[in-house]
Structures are given as C-alpha cells and as structure tokens.
Amino acid sequence: MKKTKAFLLVSAALCALPAYANEEADTADRTSGSATEAPAKKQSFTTGVAKGRDLLDTAISASTLDDAEIQKIGTRSITEVLSNIPGIRAETGGTDGLTAITIRGLPLAADGSKFLQIQEDGLPVMEFGDIHFAATTAFLRTDLSLSQVQAIRGGSASTFSSNSPGGIVNFISRTGEEEGGMIQLSSGLDHELGRADFNYGARLSDSVRFNIGGFYRQGEGPRDAGYNAFRGGQVKFNITKTLGSGFVRLYAKYLDDREPNYGLVPVRLTGTNSDPEYAALPGFDPRRATLSGSRYRGATLSVDQDNNPTTMDRREGNRSKVSSLGLEAQFDVAGWTLSNRVRYARISGSYNETLPSATLPAPVFAMAFGGPGASLRYATGPNAGTTISPASTINGNGLVANAIDINAQINSLDNFTNDLRGSRVWNLGNGKLTTTAGFYASSQDVDLYYDFGNSAYDLASDGNSAFIDVVAANGTPVSEGGVLSYGIFGGSGYHRRYDLNYRVYAPYGSVNYQQGPLAVGASLRYDFGKVSGTLYGADLGGNRVGLAAMDLNRDGVISGPESAVAVLPLAQPGFADYDYGYASYSVGVNYRLAEPVSLFARYSRGARASADRLFFSPTVDPASGKLTDDSAAYAPVKQAEAGVKLRKPGMTLFVTGFWASTKDKNLQIGADATGAVALITIDRSYSAKGVEVEGLFERGPFSLRVGATYTKATIDSDRTDPTAVGNTPRHQPDLIFQAMPQYQTGLFSIGANILGTTSSYAQDSNLLKQPGYVIVSPFLQVRPTARVELSLNAYNVFDKLALVQVGSAAVPASGIVNAQTLNGRTITGSVRFSF
Numbered sequence: 001m002k003k004t005k006a007f008l009l010v011s012a013a014l015c016a017l018p019a020y021a022n023e024e025a026d027t028a029d030r031t032s033g034s035a036t037e038a039p040a041k042k043q044s045f046t047t048g049v050a051k052g053r054d055l056l057d058t059a060i061s062a063s064t065l066d067d068a069e070i071q072k073i074g075t076r077s078i079t080e081v082l083s084n085i086p087g088i089r090a091e092t093g094g095t096d097g098l099t100a101i102t103i104r105g106l107p108l109a110a111d112g113s114k115f116l117q118i119q120e121d122g123l124p125v126m127e128f129g130d131i132h133f134a135a136t137t138a139f140l141r142t143d144l145s146l147s148q149v150q151a152i153r154g155g156s157a158s159t160f161s162s163n164s165p166g167g168i169v170n171f172i173s174r175t176g177e178e179e180g181g182m183i184q185l186s187s188g189l190d191h192e193l194g195r196a197d198f199n200y201g202a203r204l205s206d207s208v209r210f211n212i213g214g215f216y217r218q219g220e221g222p223r224d225a226g227y228n229a230f231r232g233g234q235v236k237f238n239i240t241k242t243l244g245s246g247f248v249r250l251y252a253k254y255l256d257d258r259e260p261n262y263g264l265v266p267v268r269l270t271g272t273n274s275d276p277e278y279a280a281l282p283g284f285d286p287r288r289a290t291l292s293g294s295r296y297r298g299a300t301l302s303v304d305q306d307n308n309p310t311t312m313d314r315r316e317g318n319r320s321k322v323s324s325l326g327l328e329a330q331f332d333v334a335g336w337t338l339s340n341r342v343r344y345a346r347i348s349g350s351y352n353e354t355l356p357s358a359t360l361p362a363p364v365f366a367m368a369f370g371g372p373g374a375s376l377r378y379a380t381g382p383n384a385g386t387t388i389s390p391a392s393t394i395n396g397n398g399l400v401a402n403a404i405d406i407n408a409q410i411n412s413l414d415n416f417t418n419d420l421r422g423s424r425v426w427n428l429g430n431g432k433l434t435t436t437a438g439f440y441a442s443s444q445d446v447d448l449y450y451d452f453g454n455s456a457y458d459l460a461s462d463g464n465s466a467f468i469d470v471v472a473a474n475g476t477p478v479s480e481g482g483v484l485s486y487g488i489f490g491g492s493g494y495h496r497r498y499d500l501n502y503r504v505y506a507p508y509g510s511v512n513y514q515q516g517p518l519a520v521g522a523s524l525r526y527d528f529g530k531v532s533g534t535l536y537g538a539d540l541g542g543n544r545v546g547l548a549a550m551d552l553n554r555d556g557v558i559s560g561p562e563s564a565v566a567v568l569p570l571a572q573p574g575f576a577d578y579d580y581g582y583a584s585y586s587v588g589v590n591y592r593l594a595e596p597v598s599l600f601a602r603y604s605r606g607a608r609a610s611a612d613r614l615f616f617s618p619t620v621d622p623a624s625g626k627l628t629d630d631s632a633a634y635a636p637v638k639q640a641e642a643g644v645k646l647r648k649p650g651m652t653l654f655v656t657g658f659w660a661s662t663k664d665k666n667l668q669i670g671a672d673a674t675g676a677v678a679l680i681t682i683d684r685s686y687s688a689k690g691v692e693v694e695g696l697f698e699r700g701p702f703s704l705r706v707g708a709t710y711t712k713a714t715i716d717s718d719r720t721d722p723t724a725v726g727n728t729p730r731h732q733p734d735l736i737f738q739a740m741p742q743y744q745t746g747l748f749s750i751g752a753n754i755l756g757t758t759s760s761y762a763q764d765s766n767l768l769k770q771p772g773y774v775i776v777s778p779f780l781q782v783r784p785t786a787r788v789e790l791s792l793n794a795y796n797v798f799d800k801l802a803l804v805q806v807g808s809a810a811v812p813a814s815g816i817v818n819a820q821t822l823n824g825r826t827i828t829g830s831v832r833f834s835f
Helices: 002-015 021-030 067-072 078-082 362-370 391-396
Strands: 061-066 088-091 100-103 116-120 146-153 167-173 180-188 192-203 208-221 230-243 246-259 265-271 276-279 299-303 309-313 318-333 336-361 375-378 399-412 415-428 431-458 468-471 483-485 497-515 518-536 574-594 597-609 634-648 651-671 677-699 702-718 735-744 748-757 773-785 788-795 803-806 816-821 826-834
Touching: 061 067, 061 651, 067 146, 067 735, 067 748, 078 088, 100 116, 230 318, 265 336, 299 431, 336 362, 336 816, 362 375, 362 391, 362 399, 362 431, 362 468, 391 399, 431 468, 431 518, 518 597, 574 634
Parallel strands: 116 167
Antiparallel strands: 061 146, 088 100, 146 167, 180 192, 180 826, 192 208, 208 230, 230 246, 246 318, 265 276, 265 816, 299 309, 318 336, 336 399, 336 415, 375 468, 399 431, 415 431, 431 483, 431 497, 497 518, 518 574, 574 597, 597 634, 634 651, 651 677, 677 702, 702 735, 735 748, 748 773, 773 788, 788 826, 803 816
C-alpha cells in the first residue's frame, strides 16, 4: 500500500490536475481584487415546484450547492455533503452505508432518510429512503459530472413528489451546456486512498450536446483496515437533442463501488450522564480504526437464502451496483409546457456491519462464553492456534468483543419511475395564473436476505484485528473459526428474506396566481399504492422452524455452533397484500415587498408510506398479508413555515420559522442503560419548531456562506413507552450550523468548511448526553496556470473526536459503550487539468 501511495503522489505531482476553464474565468471575474460588492445573483430553483422560478418569487425554503462549493467541503460522502445544507441533520461515519438523515426536527427513529427524499436528475433514486440496510445514499456518488445540489425543505415537496413530506434533495448532472473537460487525480497524504475523476461535455452539432463523467477509486481509506476497503467507481452519460421549443435527453449510469461500513465501535465512557467524558480505548482509536473486517477478519461460513452452505466475506463492506437508463423530454404544445421524466434502474449489492454487543475484559469474556477455566486463542492471523496469555493485556486494552455480524444481500431494489406533467400560464385580469397537472407512477422492488450471526474478535489497531476462539476447560472448542453462533445469539431472529413489490400512483395538480408583488398558490396530490410479495423467517411465528444442525465446513462433525444454524422456513412463506391511499396538499403566499425583499408563508400536509420495516410485526398478518392497523400504512406530516428573503449586492439572507408534526410507527435499534443492543418498537407522535438561517456575504475577494438551524423537538405521545412523553428525540441538538469563509483571487482560493452541533441525548430516555462538536476543514486551491489547479483539503484538521451516535442510554458500569464517530484528521491532495 505504501508503494501505491507513493505512485499516486508522484503521479499527482507530475500530471498536475486542473480546474474547470469556465469556473476559472468566473473566479477571476469575481476576485479581481477590488473591494466592490458582488452583484446580486438571481437563483432559479426547479426541484419540488411546478415551474422553475427565482427564489424570491416562490413561497418555499430552499438551498443550492454548486459543484465548486462541493469540491471545497473536503469529503466525497453524500451524507456529509447534505450536512452543509441548513435544516438537514445527517449522521455518518464518513461513508454512505450506515447513515441517518432527517430535516427540521422530524424524528430519526432509525437509519436512512424516512421523511427526506433524495433524487438524481429530478427522479427519486429509490421510492423509499429508509429500506433497512439499503439507504438511498449508498447508491449515489458525487464526482465531476455533478453540476449542483438543490434542496427544498417542507413546502410543496409533499405535493410534487411521493414520499417526500419533509423535503427533497436533488443531485443534478451536467448536461454538456459548458463545453470542455476536466481530469482530476487525488491521493490521501496521510492515508491510503487514490482516486481519478473526469468529466467532458461538448456539442456534436448545433442541436446535439453530450456529457460524460465519472470516477474510480481504490485504497485502504482514512481508517486502518489492513486491505483495500474502497474499490470501484461510476460512469454517467447523457446526450441532449434540442427540437424547436423543447428537447429530448437520454441519461445512463453505471455504478459499481465498494466502501467499508464505518459503524459503531467501542469507546471509553466515564463521568456522569449529564457530564460524560468520551475517549478512545488504549490501542483502538475510533477515528482511525474500523471493525468493518481486517486483514485477518475476512470470510466465515454461513448459509444462503436457499439454506445451502456458503461463505460470507466481511471485507466486502457495503457494495453498491446500479445500472440505470432514463429519458427526459420537454416541449411547448398549444400554450402548454409538457414534460416527462422516466427512468429504469437495476440496483443490487450487499451490506456488512459488525456491531459489538458486548465488549469485555478477555478473562471475563472467556468465562462468560466458555465457563470456569476457559481460555482464548487466536483463530486467524499470524498467531492462529496460539493461546492468548496473558489475556488481560491483549493489544494494550485487554478486551475481546462479541459482535453481531450483520450481512444483508441486496438481491434487487430495481425500480421504474415516470413523472408526466403539463403547465400553462394564463392571463387573468391584471395577473397571471399558472396551472399544472401531472401523474406519477413507480414500481419499487425490495428483495433482501438477512443473515445475522455472532463472532468474537480482539480490538487491534492498524487493521490487525483477528477472530478469537473460546476453548472450554476440558479442551472443547466453544466457537469455530471465531464464530460463536450461526444465528443471532444462537437463535433464528432476524434471519429473513423479503421479496416485495411496491406500486405507487399519484395524480397531482397546482394553481398559482401572481399579480404584481403578490403570489398565491395551492397544490394537491393523492397517492395510492399496492404492496405485494412474500416473506420468509421463523420470527413470523406460526410454528415456523428457523434452526437446523448443518455441517457447514463439511468435516463430518457437527460442532457446537453448527448444532443450531439459522435457516429460512422456505415451505412456510408469509405474505404482503394490502392497499393504501392518502391526500397531500400545500398552500402558500409570497409577497415581493421590493426588488431585494420578499415575505412568504406556507402550510402543508404530506405523508410517507411505510416500507419494509412494517413487516415481522403485529401490524401485518403474515397469513393474509393484510394490515391489522390501517393507520400503519403511512406516517402523516404537517408543516407550517413563514420567512423573509433578502438579496442585494454583496448579501443574501434567508430566515424561516417552521413547525412540523408527524406520527411514526417504526423499529429502532437502540440500547438500554447497560449499553446492550436493544430493538425498540416505536409508535409515537412528534412535533418540532425552530428557525433556519442561511446567508451569503461577499465583499471583493472575501465571501462567507453561513447556515444555522435552531430546533426544539418533542415526543408528544408514545403508545409503547409513556415515560418518553415530553422528552427530546434522541440525537436531536438544539442547534446545528455551517460556515464557509473563503478568500479568492485568480491565483488562489483559501478558506475552511466548518460544521457544528450542540449536545443532544444519546437515547429517547434523555439520560446520557451526547456531546456536540465543531469540525473545521480548511482548503487551499492554487491555479499556477490557466488550466491547472492544485488543491489541498484537510478534513477535521483539529482531529476532533466527534460522536454522531452513542449506543447506550446511560453510563454503564463497564465504562465501555458503542459509538459512531466522524473520521479524524484526513488530508487529501489533488491536481486538476482542464481542456
């Protein structure tokens, strides 16, 4: 790996990679050195609205990040890009497999993005953002083909897209309008990760243009894994043909990328619930270590979805595969603007997570799992077969973990989506009436296979973690190759197969009347859906058998772990077969006080249909597939907002007050007061209120982009745990904020991306505090010639131990809890060449 790193660094130095030519020209114009104020720039916004309009003429709260800003953020993680948008709270360890994203205080009961829809080029990446072990962010990547990111919070998002009551984030591709190309090489300067990006757009004729871009990366990554944890890339292509008053555009994308799962790992916790102290364990720094496999923790035996012996490699990490083809067309016909977007996507992959369920001193671990006199020995690695003695000093921390090994095979998340709409502007009195009507249709497959187990391993740095075997005092092995059980805690729970299909249909329409400075609008949508399919798993009940003795290693002997292997009751499927429907609406008013100032207010009601998390619960009868509680089919969301927008030369400032409420039925992976992993049933109502602020201040070569969201959220009712009523939902801080100060000239740009949050509660019981943090990530870009740009990004330059989630409700007696953290200091150098 050192040779790879050296090669990439030398390549970067020799090839000197570039800045986009048009971008350089813009930078030079903006930063000529004078202290004049920058002219006010109108911002046309097209996501989640009927027609693209200047933001000061729309009754919505929205934000835009362009490609130049994204390059300066210092990370390629989709989730961390979203963290730079006001109102959005995003949790990640630095990769996009185990993520949790929400907006405006709506609850983060589980992973994924339940109330926020993520789109690519105007259509959802997936119909549901919180499919278990398949977050939308896992199937999306940023590279040089990305033009901008648009985000709408609340507002008309609930009526111009399905399953997006909280908001929409749309990743918009370049389409060849700006001719020219870019090649960029990047390399970690303090870690092993190399990456190559490219983009090229051009005209084939006066009426035909195209754009192609993508990336490839490979390396260990910012945390010590001991193997190439990152490997893969994507290619995106589109071609546009203009035809009179309209255009036709074809999109294609291929993604095959693997990244590690930076999930929860053990950390030291001392102090009190209200004043806790978190620290790294000796020999295991959560900012630089990972449990997502290691050079000595790879493949183990398992069973596939047909109950056949197989192997599972934890070093596969989270693999995402997408092949998609889309078509967009827009024409003016008889005064109407007609548009249609359609896309088919084939999505598959895998999800692997190692979640410690108990981290104990090695001697205690041996006794707990092997009885008095039991010993531990290495199952893998250079010391395989060697008894660990003295066990109490292993790796300097003396700890061994019993892990829940989570493997999800993503067989198919294929989806087909079509959105047809027509708009027309009518002269009415002294104003203009805009009418829009549309019809949305989608089909989403959810074909997943879960395989959980338990294994034992040590906590070692530098990717050297190894499997540990437990041996009883009489010499009988309790584990096999580090595996304690081929099923979670020796049982059949969560060993499941989902084979489902979701059909969604939604007619929608809107009217907007504008006369002078006043605009009044309303929109309406009705979603109706059909859910069908089969499910397999012993935890459906009905005397289904989910355990069997199997000789997985084919040695002719049934070992202890092989005596109870989790299997699927393939002859006894459960069923899904129900329909649902709900209405969404939004009404808003905007008043342009003057050219630089507008006021707006809006009230909306939307909903999010339930997906796979609804099953394997009393809510669905597995025999008939029908709901036992019709209200569980969707979660309604109500929102109100009002704000002021100011835009003048040198300054843009948007301030919005909001209120939101929702009901949520869900399953939440949490923890009890001892830190033990617990699955919690959620049946609650929530509310939140707060203020969003977003601003851009420019003066000559200096600019400052800022954002902040103040939120007060409350659990209003809880049918399963009344003691939670009145508490603040877990992980919800009072304040999250972003800032990007920078100084730009034609020669260089220097600045920093700053993200911060105040403290929150680790769990809904509101006992243990989760500390806030401020992450500072400086950047430097130097343009020595017209077509060359050298960049340096230092993510988390102060190496802050930033915790995004803590898996305990209180300080445990053991002093060890699981936590997911952001990466530590990560420095990346890149060189870009434009042509």
